[in-house]
Amino acid sequence: MQSLSDLRSFLDTPRKIVLFGHRNPDGDAIGSTLGLKRYLTPLGHEVKIIVPSELPSFLNFLDGVEDVMVFDTDAEECKTSMTAADLFILMDFNSLERIDKAGEFVATLPDTPRVLIDHHLEPEENIAQVIVSEPSASSTCELVYTTIKTMGDADKVTPHIAEPLMVGILTDTGGFSYATNAQLFRVVGELFEVGVDNEKLQTAIFNSMTEKQLRILGHCLANRMEIIPEHNAGLITLTKRDYEQFDIRRGDTEGIVNYLLRIQGVDLAAFITEQPNITKLSLRSRGDISVQKMAAEYFKGGGHKNASGGYSHSGLRSTVSRFREALEAGIPVG
Numbered sequence: 001m002q003s004l005s006d007l008r009s010f011l012d013t014p015r016k017i018v019l020f021g022h023r024n025p026d027g028d029a030i031g032s033t034l035g036l037k038r039y040l041t042p043l044g045h046e047v048k049i050i051v052p053s054e055l056p057s058f059l060n061f062l063d064g065v066e067d068v069m070v071f072d073t074d075a076e077e078c079k080t081s082m083t084a085a086d087l088f089i090l091m092d093f094n095s096l097e098r099i100d101k102a103g104e105f106v107a108t109l110p111d112t113p114r115v116l117i118d119h120h121l122e123p124e125e126n127i128a129q130v131i132v133s134e135p136s137a138s139s140t141c142e143l144v145y146t147t148i149k150t151m152g153d154a155d156k157v158t159p160h161i162a163e164p165l166m167v168g169i170l171t172d173t174g175g176f177s178y179a180t181n182a183q184l185f186r187v188v189g190e191l192f193e194v195g196v197d198n199e200k201l202q203t204a205i206f207n208s209m210t211e212k213q214l215r216i217l218g219h220c221l222a223n224r225m226e227i228i229p230e231h232n233a234g235l236i237t238l239t240k241r242d243y244e245q246f247d248i249r250r251g252d253t254e255g256i257v258n259y260l261l262r263i264q265g266v267d268l269a270a271f272i273t274e275q276p277n278i279t280k281l282s283l284r285s286r287g288d289i290s291v292q293k294m295a296a297e298y299f300k301g302g303g304h305k306n307a308s309g310g311y312s313h314s315g316l317r318s319t320v321s322r323f324r325e326a327l328e329a330g331i332p333v334g
């Protein structure tokens with residue numbers, strides 16, 4: 001398999017297909033895999049979705065999320081599905097490391113053909129035989145739509161498929177505030193023609209915090225935020241103790257990093273958290289500042305120019321020092 005037309009012919013026969021989304025799956029990882037599953041299933045394929053870790057609860061309104069398999073909690077079942085699969089489609093990530101142990105298991109099945117659909121910078125070499133990698137795209141969901149269209153199946157896109165695709169577009173663009181371009185709005189126009197309940201989705205995505213999440217946000221802004229005016233930067237840090245005290249779970253801190261960019265003069269934002277075994281960073285920036293470069297050079301990570309992440313094996317304090325060092329070294333542009 002070398003091209004999308006090979007993929008299209010491959011799909012003429014009913015197949016067992018596993019779709020993968022990245023660790024800490026977000027709206028785009030779940031929206032893109034669910035959207036593609038809803039396209040493939042009526043064509044006669046048996047489709048499973050595997051992600052390494054738990055889904056955030058705001059996505060529970062999408063039907064079918066309960067069938068998403070989580071490698072952390074169901075490793076054996078995931079391995080059985082992966083072993084039986086005829087095809088792997090890797091979605092919304094660019095290196096196997098991003099799917100943790102599932103990625104290690106993928107590597108033990110080299111004969112299963114792999115397709116990548118993704119919009120992150122610098123995909124890992126040899127990650128797949130067919131690669132749809134468009135860093136200029138808003139989201140993987142946008143690429144799922146254009147890929148279906150390229151394969152000649154635009155007429156098979158139903159409102160049921162359009163809905164999860166719009167979810168990823170809305171979450172990855174912050175409700176059309178960044179990562180937008182004319183092509184995206186053309187795709188969105190077509191999805192609206194298919195049928196999308198935009199108001200329902202906006203509410204489900206942006207106005208559906210729990211009381212606890214809003215209080216965690218309040219704590220971050222009131223007590224854990226620091227501004228570094230000389231570098232036009234800001235950071236928020238959370239300790240293990242904060243996690244215990246506020247009973248913070250995966251997904252509860254989603255989007256907090258973006259609040260720093262609401263401050264006039266802050267162009268680079270970091271959210272640094274103490275996790276059980278690592279210190280995790282979320283980085284955001286405005287304009288030409290490339291947090292992708294910072295994440296790759298200092299924190300074993302990557303992502304997009306204006307939204308990246310990474311991690312460190314040293315503690316919170318020394319990771320914060322490293323972040324300051326990175327700022328001192330000069331703000332990366334790109």
Ligand code: 5GP
Nearest residue numbers: 282283300301302303304307308309310311
């Ligand atoms: P977030 O800060 O929301 O976790 O992630 C922002 C972006 O950076 C996402 O596109 C995500 O895929 C990427 N990213 C986050 N953490 C990592 C990481 O540890 N390694 C790499 N390569 N990318 C990451």
Ligand code: MN
Nearest residue numbers: 028092140172
């Ligand atoms: Mn994405």
